Amino acid sequence: MTDAPEILAEGLRKTYGEQLAVADVSLSVAPGEILGVLGPNGAGKSTTVRMLTTMTRPDAGRAVVAGHDVAGDAQAVRRVIGVTGQDATLDELLTGAQNLELVGELSGLSRRTARARAVELLDQFELTFAADRMVKTYSGGMRRRLDLGASLVARPRVLFLDEPTTGLDPTSRVRMWEVIRRLVADGTTVMLTTQYLDEADTLADRISVIDHGLVIAEGTARELKASIGGEHLEITLEQPDERAAAALAPLAAGPVQVIEGGKRLRAPIVPQHGLVTAVVRALDDAGIPVDDIEIHHPSLDDVFFSLTGHAAEEPVAEPTYETSADELMPTR
């Protein structure tokens, strides 16, 4: 018999005024698992998280987190969860340490325990140097880390991360990934929403793809990428040459596609060291001049195109609690 899921959502639905934010979302996360919820802006990711974390009441459906019903037993749910969203929920006028202490005390820790926990978390998130500075002075990356620390103060069994790296610069993004990876080694259950396929791929055990408030696909990252073809090479030749496909075939991981009348080739590949060099050499040895060569990584658009037949839509406005960071990050 398998363990009961740590997070279980069945038929969740939420309408804000005239707008259907979540139509019908069901998902299930086993204890210790990381589920990635992948979708573009406006897909309903944040609304789903809000329903699971008791901030929003579902219009229909039910959800159970760590054995407690989110509608009927909300306080019990809050005792076992930690939540971090795109908007930092920090008090700007307090220091980093004071913010964490406050969260600790409001979570039921004694003052002394809350203070000790604050010191511990500041150390683990490399924020000790700024512990006694007002959060107002923190950079965006520091705020996100502190906010993540705040969600861990009470050692939650279940952690919700709503777009944890949206709006972060590339360095902070990678750093955040490292933090999250270390986090889950201890068996915390994590639900992570994102608009980036590479993030879901790197961090999640399983992925649910969501669009317009519905789950349109579920599976491991490998299964999803298999359905869309994974990485591939795009080669543009100086002029069409029918020998090119044959020259390329041994190096490709699948059938080579010839398009634009033989001028362009697409081939699925398994990315590895030296592959591109080998390809160029193979074509060169065959006397075929190459104009351009590009490695194409599968994007959210590819996933969507393959699943729905259309690209991930332009941002649909979710209710106003979403930050303008959404508008800075167009769908890739």
Place this chain on the structure above:
Amino acid sequence: MTATLDTRTTGSRPSPPGSLGSWWRQVAALTRRNLWHVRREPAQLSDATVQPVLFTVLFVYIFGAAMVIPGGTYKQFAIAGLVVFNITTSTMGTAVGVSADLKSGVIDRFRTLPMARSAILAGRTFSDLLASILCATIVLLTGFVIGWRPGNGLPGVVAGLAVAVLFAYAMSWLMACVGLSVGDPESAQGIGLLVLFPIAFVSSAMVPIQGMPGWMQPIAEWNPVSAVAGSLRELFGNPNPAALRDNFPSQNPVLMAIVWSLAIMAVCIPIARARLKARTVD
């Protein structure tokens, strides 16, 4: 980054969740948070620190010469009124504070914690209670410096302060309702001013009611601010022209002040709690 983050769950907490002990701890933590804010932005408190000094000096010296007070000088009459006037207007801070909290990201953190929502309001009104004690004390100290004396000495002053602070606490719950009903702190401030200043002025706080137009007198007499002003004058041992008037509130100011305070709390506390719930669940 050091070793794996320790996210082991601990099921136990120092006091059982939902117990009264944990509620007090939450209120204490939130009060401390508000005090930390004041330390960072002392100007926030100017209506409890600067305004009392300014108004006390201005009113006594500008109006003092022109006013005739049956039974005493304006200075001895006015200080009690200035106490209630200033603590009433400074309750605007509650409206602004509550509104600011709801607008900030912090409320979203609170909404996912296993804390009682009511602790947010209790913490806010309690820290404003401390502010009103400070405000009243500053008025009295300023008054003392310029020559005011309480006829009944220290016991009278303490008794009077107790009544005044009870009233201020009740008013801050009213202001909490205002703060919970507007969209932003600026509106809260605007509406707060609009509500509090007329209440504070149309009363016996700054002038004897005898001087007001006939139609205004009953309003001023039944105004809770007048009840508190009259209470303070009686308890402090200062001239109280209202005592010459033959109607229930003027003859029983202390009773009226306490009844009004309890009535305002009885109405506003449930409304505030309901409004907070409505604003924090969608």
